[in-house]
Structures are given as C-alpha cells and as structure tokens.
Amino acid sequence: MADAPFDSSDSARSGAPLRHAQSVCFADPLALGLGGALPAVEVTYETYGRLAPGRDNAVLVCHAISGDSHVARHDAADDPGWWDIMVGPGRPIDTDRYFVVCSNVLGGCRGTTGPNSLDPRSGRPYGADFPVVTVDDMVAVQRRLIAHLGIDSLRLVIGGSLGGHQALAWAARHPELVRGCALLATSARLTSQALAFDVVGRNAILHDPGYRGGQYYEHAQGPVVGLALARMLAHITYLSRETMTAKFDPGRLEPRDVATAFEKTFSVGSYLAYQGHKFVERFDANSYVTLSMAMDLFDLGATPEALQAVLGASRCRRLLVSFSSDWLFPPEQHRQIAAALIRAGRSVSSCEVQASGGHDAFLLEEKIDLYGGLVRAFAEHVDGDGATGTGDVAALEQPTSIFHGQRLDYDVVLECIPAGASVLDLGCGPGGLLSRLRQRGHTRLVGVELSEAAVLACVDQGLDVMQSDLERGLAPFADHQFDVVVLSQTLQSIVDTEGIVGEMLRVGRSCLVTFPNFAYRKLRRMLAEEGRSPKGGGVYQFEWWNTPNRRFPSILDFEEFCAARGIRIDRAVYLDSETGRRVTGDPNLDADVAIVVLRR
C-alpha cells in the first residue's frame, strides 16, 4: 500500500452534513410499482446554476447506489461532491450554462424518504416495513421534484450505474419530458454475475444477528458486520483486476494500521476493512438492501425485442459511454442497448472508452477528457442543431488518393446517394461525409467508427455515431434499415471482407463502396519493374511492414468477388486521383480509386 491514500475514490465519501441541500415534502400518497404506497415523500436535493428564462437548460443528475444529492461543490469552501470532475463551472456539465438538479433517491438514507425515515402512520422508522421500491418509483419521485422546480423539459438526464438505470427509466416513462439521456457504465438489466454478488451481499446483511429483521434503529448497533461485508464485496466489483494488482501487489503483506476486527493479514484486507467501516458510518443497511434490490429488479427487457419496444418509446437522443475494464457493467451490455435503439430507429451515439479503472471509471480522472468531452458535446447538441464542433476535424480524415491526403471521392459519393436517403456510413471518421449529407438535408444519418477521437469529433458536430469494430459485423442494425450503406476507403483495412460486404447488403437497400485499386498502373509498375511491394501516397503512403491496409484487391478482383456472390454492381465511377479525372477506358489500369454501388 505504501502511501496510496485509502480514500481516493468516491467510495470514501463522508457522512458530513449536506450544507446546501434543500428539502421538499410531497404530501400526496405515492403509489408504488410493485404495489402498496407511501403516504408521503420527502425529497432532499441540491441545485447548481440557474434555470434559464426559456426553462430549457435543466439537467438532472442521478446518483449511484452509495451517492447522494451532493454531486459537486457549491463553492471553494464546500465539501467535495461525488462528481466534481463532471459538474461545475466550465466542467462538461457546465453550471454556468445549465441548471443542474441532483436529488437523493427514494429509499436512500441521505434525506429523501427511505427505511430510516419516520413512517407517519406509526411514528417510528419504517425499517424493514419500507416497501420494495423500483427504479421507476425513484423516477416518479424525481418527476414530482422537477415539477416543483418549475421544469417541464429536461435537456439532459444523466447517470452512471444505478444512476444510468434511472436515466433509462426517465426516457422510457416520461418521453415527453426528456430531450437527452446520457448513460454511463450501466445496463438494461444486471448480468447474472452482478446479480449474484448483490445476493451474497444482501444475505450477509439480512443474516447478521444485528439486523433484527430490519428493526435495529432502537438498538445501539445494527448489522454492522453484514453491511461492511456487503460493501467490501461490492467494492471489489467496482475495481478492475489491473487496478487491484497495481494497488495491492506491491507490499501485499503490509497492511495499513486500520482499527478493525476484520482480518488484516494482507494490505488488501486492511483496505477493504477500512472501506467497510467507513461505509457503515455513513450508510443505512436497510437502504442498502432496498437500493440494491431495486437495481437487481431493474429490467428493461429480457429479449432484444422487448428492449427495443421499451427504449423505442422515447425519441430523445441518447449517449452511451461504457468502459473497457468495467466487468460489472460490461461494454457488451451497452451494445445491447445501442442495438435496441438503432433497431427502433432512435438517435444514439456510443463509445467504449479504453480505461483501466473498472466500473468506477466513470468517476475517475483517467479518461475524463474523452468521456467528459462526449457528455459536453452531447449536451450541447441535444436539440439537434448541426452547429460545427470545435475540434480539428480535417486532421482526422482518411485520404482517398494513393497520391495525396485529400478526399476526392465525396463529390462522387454524394452524387450516388439519392436526396433524402437514410445513410449508414461505416468507418465514418470524423464525420466528413455525414456532415455534408446533413447540410444537404438528410435526416437519418448514422456513422460507425473505431477511433475514440473521431467518435468525439462526430458527437461534437451533433452526429449520431456508434463506436464499433467493423470486423464484428453490423449486428445492431436491422435488415434493410438504411437506404444506403457507405464503406468509403475502409474496405482495404478490414480482414473479413466477405463478412462486411454481406452485412452491408443485409442492412442497406444499396451499398456504396470506395476503395483503392491495387492494379493501378503505377502500382503494377512498382512490383513488375522495381520488384517492390507497391507503395504510393495517401492511402498507400505506408510501407509494406506498417500499412494499416490488410486486403489488396484490384478493381477486377473486386468485380469477380461480387460476380461470384450474385452481387450486382449498379453503378461504378473510377477516378485517377492524381489528375482528378474520371476514367472510362480501362479503369483497372488507369484508375486508382473505384466508387461502386452494389445491390444484391
């Protein structure tokens, strides 16, 4: 452990009083999703910034299981918030521009009605009589709060983990109120593995003799061991294996001097004991049971079809940010959400951030420039204005020519795409083609791109983009979902040629492919006369040993490939990009770029 502080992450938040919190009590009974009702509900919340005169700048932040309303500092003297890196003046959720609201969830223990609140009917804490609440119930309470605050439209609802569940439920239940929904490290329902960990944690609490069937408030001590064990276990699942290795492998047998009855042979043991004890000081066991059960019961749909129906209910824009090392809410679960939205024809952008921080990554600095940048850009463009972003987009463009770095194929590509067509652009880069199509009035436009920087550039222009490796195919997309699928200057870098072409023809009514011609006159000459693996500029600027290109077809090769599979070439344009002329005679010899329209 050496000097690594024990409280470097959110999990070490103190139970200090929330000095800027406000409360409101709703005296109407709240009917609950699984039956029963609460006679009244109190909500504790904090706000940041000001509601604009047009009331269009409200942002609702939803917290995760151990969070509260104190999402950020209110001033320099204030206690740290749990998401200071995301919310504040000049931050991605800029409190100089947006009116930010964050409330403690229903069932929590930091001010909003929960098991430790007094049941007005009995005058005693609810304890285990507190009803089972769902994520929808949490949202129903937040719905009352924003009405109370005079908000009738949310620019953005955002949350990670259980906060993401709430944001998903917001869009599903109140589609008329939500314009943008940003989801981090979350899922449409938990994996069975994550569920299993929760079950073990809850059993540890429920079977602690101090739990006393949930009525422990009058006793000196509640289920402190069970709650600490549950927290210790959960904490492991929030970290990645890499993080734990880096933190605890050196000095494995050098525990910190923590006052604890828990085992502390190992440094990781002393760390977990510390986390467990800190949590017990600030959190209520009944709340933990209530909130973890709400999370476990959250289920937007067990099948892709069910998920599509629920998610499709809202036309709001959505941003999905997952983290590569998050094994509790793995990126695969975000792909399921994205696929359902895509198939429902809804607006979605997604990014799998390469980060080492595990599930906690959405709270950490490590990749805040990227995921915070995505949130900032997404919030900016929620209302679909196509204002140009601020990044250096041209630098991210792929070249067309084998001679130089310019894109020459866009004019021809645009010419081949019918007005108003829906377009899926594979390997869309920073959105050069998509933004041109938007200027021309196309409305249904989606890009697929691998590079994080290019994905950010797309979101920064208000474009919909899915981060994905084309080698994985186009599973999220339905048959014939787009009028045109474009694969522009990317064919040569995909190993699974048959796979991608087959997928394009499945998803598009027609397909447009542009690729460099390996049998272009000058390339032939290099091999034939100089005895060298062909090389040029632009797409062919690389050496044989470092080129990103993997496949080297000539125009003739590609034509034969199509013919053998019954794929019709509807239209073909060939360019000599050195001169910029179209080639008509012998394109396999004289053109370095081919632009072909395919149809099955």
Place this chain on the structure above:
Amino acid sequence: MADAPFDSSDSARSGAPLRHAQSVCFADPLALGLGGALPAVEVTYETYGRLAPGRDNAVLVCHAISGDSHVARHDAADDPGWWDIMVGPGRPIDTDRYFVVCSNVLGGCRGTTGPNSLDPRSGRPYGADFPVVTVDDMVAVQRRLIAHLGIDSLRLVIGGSLGGHQALAWAARHPELVRGCALLATSARLTSQALAFDVVGRNAILHDPGYRGGQYYEHAQGPVVGLALARMLAHITYLSRETMTAKFDPGRLEPRDVATAFEKTFSVGSYLAYQGHKFVERFDANSYVTLSMAMDLFDLGATPEALQAVLGASRCRRLLVSFSSDWLFPPEQHRQIAAALIRAGRSVSSCEVQASGGHDAFLLEEKIDLYGGLVRAFAEHVDGDGATGTGDVAALEQPTSIFHGQRLDYDVVLECIPAGASVLDLGCGPGGLLSRLRQRGHTRLVGVELSEAAVLACVDQGLDVMQSDLERGLAPFADHQFDVVVLSQTLQSIVDTEGIVGEMLRVGRSCLVTFPNFAYRKLRRMLAEEGRSPKGGGVYQFEWWNTPNRRFPSILDFEEFCAARGIRIDRAVYLDSETGRRVTGDPNLDADVAIVVLRR
C-alpha cells in the same frame, strides 16, 4: 433455470463416506513452515492402479480447496470422483498404466489431520488452535505418504487451482523426486482480486457468532451462515460471466424450490443458497479458513527474478494449462510462470485453452479432449524419449512453396543451423523442424505456436512448446537466450514486422527467416499483365479476401528493411520451389522462397 440440475459440477460433491480410502498415521512431529509443529499427522488417501516393478509410474494428484482423496471412481459401483474425466482406465491419467495417488490435504476435513481432528495433547478438536499451515506443509505431508508407499520418484505431480500450488511447491521443494509437473488453472500467487474475495469470505466465517472463536464443535451449530456465504461468493468466482448468463438469464425470476432462509427472489439466488447449504453439510469452516489462508499465503515470488530462482530449482518438465475464461486464475499468471521457467532454461510447455467454463473449466468436459490430451501426451513423454506421437502431423504443416503444399525449406534451414545449437522456432506448427533438429542431436529446443491442435501435436512428440501469439512479442525469453531463432514461413502473417524482427534479434544470437517473395516473376506477372492481386498455390493459395497473409514483402523490400535498421544478412539462400533449384542470378525475380540468416 428450467431443468438444469443444480449439482452438475464438482462443487456439489456429497460428504458420502470414502469407501476406498486408506489412512496412515505418522507419529513424528511435523515442523511447520511458519513455526510450531503438529505432534502427529494422519493422512487419508486413495490409490488407483499398481506401482510398476521399476517404481517409475507413480502419479500424485493434488486436489483443490473443496476436494478430497476421492479423485475418481474405483469401480462402476463407486461414487463419482471429482476428476473422473481425467483419471481412470483409458483416461488421460490412465490407471491401467500409472499408479495414481491422491490424498486429502493437511488442514482438510476428509480424513487427513485438520482443525476438526483431535489434538492428542488435549483430547479435543484443534479448532482455531490448529496452526497456520502452508502449501509447503501440505507437500511435506504428501512427501511422507509417498515414502510410505515405497515411491522414490514421481513421474507426474498434477493439480488445478490450489492443487496446482501444491504441484508447483513439489517441484520447488523436492526437485530430486519430481520428473513431471502438470499445472492447471493455477498461479505462482493469487491476484490481489482473488485474494480480496477470499478475505471477504473468511471474514464472513470469522464474524459469524456461530464461529465462537473456532471452538464450535461441541455446539449444535457452527458458523453455518458465514461458511455458506463464503462458499456462495467463491462459487461465483469459479464460473465465468458467460456461464452464469447462459444458466441464469433465462427465467431469472424463477427460483428453484430450495429449503433455505437465504434470499431466493432470483434463480441465481436459489442456486447459490443450494450450493452454500450443500457445502456446509460436507465441509468444516475451520478447514475452509485454514486452506484458503494457505492458498492466499502461497507466493513463489513477487518479482520475475524471484520466481525464476524458485522455479529454476527443479529440472523437471512442466506443462501449464490455463483457460481463457478463468478470471480467478487468469492465463496471464500462467504466462508469468512460463516466462520464469523459460528464462531459467527449464523445460516447459504451455497452452491457453479457449473454453467458456471459467476457473472450473479444468473440471469440465468442454475441452477435455484438448487439455486431457495435453496431460496424456505430457505424462507419456516426461522422461524425454522422443517417440513420435500418434496425430496426423503432416496435415498441420504450413507449406513453403507458392506452388504446392510441401515443405522445401527444411533442408536449407537445417544446413544454416550449426550442430548442437539451441533453437527457438517461432510459429513452429506441429514441430516438423524441431523434431528434425532433435533427431540431429540438438537438446535445447523450444517452439512457439498459436494453434491449439499444433501445440498438442508438439507435446505429443515430447517437444517443448509455448502457445502464444507472436504479435505479443517474445517477452518470456531473455536476451541472447538461443543460438538461433527461426521464423519460418510466418513473417508474412505477422502484422508487427518491426516488433517480431526486433524481438528475434534480441533473443537469438542469430536469426533465420524464411518468407515467400512477393516479387517473384509469376506474381509480378499476375498483377502487371492480368491486373489481379497475385495468387499462387501453397502459401499463396488463398484469395485476396481470405488470405492469412498480412504483409507482402519482396526480397528487395526485406533487404532494405534490414539495411535501414543496421541488420546484417549473414547468409541467404533463394529457392525456386517449382523446380526445387537454388537461384543465384536475380533472386528477387526468380526465387519464390527466401531463407536468410540475420545478425545485429
């Protein structure tokens, strides 16, 4: 859950009496590694097959944390053993050929001295007075047992998980007794993540009021909740996320009707409760604490250097089998062991089996043909006889020529390798070159190969082979560890050309590369005259869209690549493989295969 039985894996083993078990009591005190001593030790064990007259066929099987001496059925009427798929007549560990011994570990609760044994000094069970034992102590007890059985040499010590720790300790502590060591799903020490899960499990036991400081034997009930919780948690870590998804995602809210006080809202909850209760019936909590602590304290070395020193102490052959979905003992940990052995110049073969079963995969049928086959072949060749294996090796050979499927470069390669040189063959396939070198009398030979089938073929010939992707480089190997590093007909399929050539020159005193020449006359002609991406037979038998080749250098390209990096070409032989002739005039035009010897 539907009809999936709850007790399909080893974890559901019953506490039935071990009808074929024998016991022996060693009355000498056993001094323990961490201090203290046990006054006497009883060992419960089972044996299978017969010790050969030459006493050279003994195999010791070491069990994992919840196992016992009953590794396999003794006859058709017997209870199932925990590793019936591995041990028995005709099985990989063939009891018709080998004399197999398996004993309950020290600290266990199935017959061998452990916390529930009577302390002869007090006449009461040891309970929490049972000393902390280490894996070395377990081995010391097994050492007494095999002496008692008249065994003075072990053909094989084998184990998975904690059983693998014992096998590792056997080779380290008794190098003179062990000829072969097969390690499955194990590690040189636990990851900090795995350690953390154990800490939580132990704390659940130790803080269960029923634990009573470990002296619960006289009471009606011990720490049943704590032990069940520990088992439930551990059980999650034995399964992969994929396995849990497949098993519990359908019918998530349809728990089985298990008699339990544990939460059973979810099917996975009822399953874990069942596993927890079954475990409590057959296992002792003090034993669980003792064995899990022994596992957590096991540490062969915190640094690569320390690990190398410990592992290098034994000259026995070693086989390492990890499983891709095992996140508790991840394949990375096997790579660390393999690297230490390689650097110590010891004999090791390793394979990362692609399997979905998680840590439990070493107990499951899923890939038994492969991992059982590896164990069978390894046991067969432990004494280094180079008898030819039984598989169809030729079918796995890569071709040399661009015209046909035969290997023509071996003669030249053999000619370029000095007699007696140590050789590392990268992309060794089924071992064609290595077995030829062995016939010629070379002793230090190692292959690296990606294909599982080819790795098995190598082990089946008694060759040392490491399964690894060459794109990852040669990190396990030390600088100048081999006289010659060979990369034969593989350069063209590796993306990171600079990386692999740099690594070869680091590891080898000289390097031998054979590759197809992209500027060979007929290939040039295809591009120049026909306008097609060049294609031939053999290495070039593929189409542009499905070739495994990624890089397409000519001889000239490769020479320039070397010259630019100060790499000297010491010797070069060029072949026209269509005619079989050596080319001397203009190889870049007339040779389709180049064989070059490089030196920095």
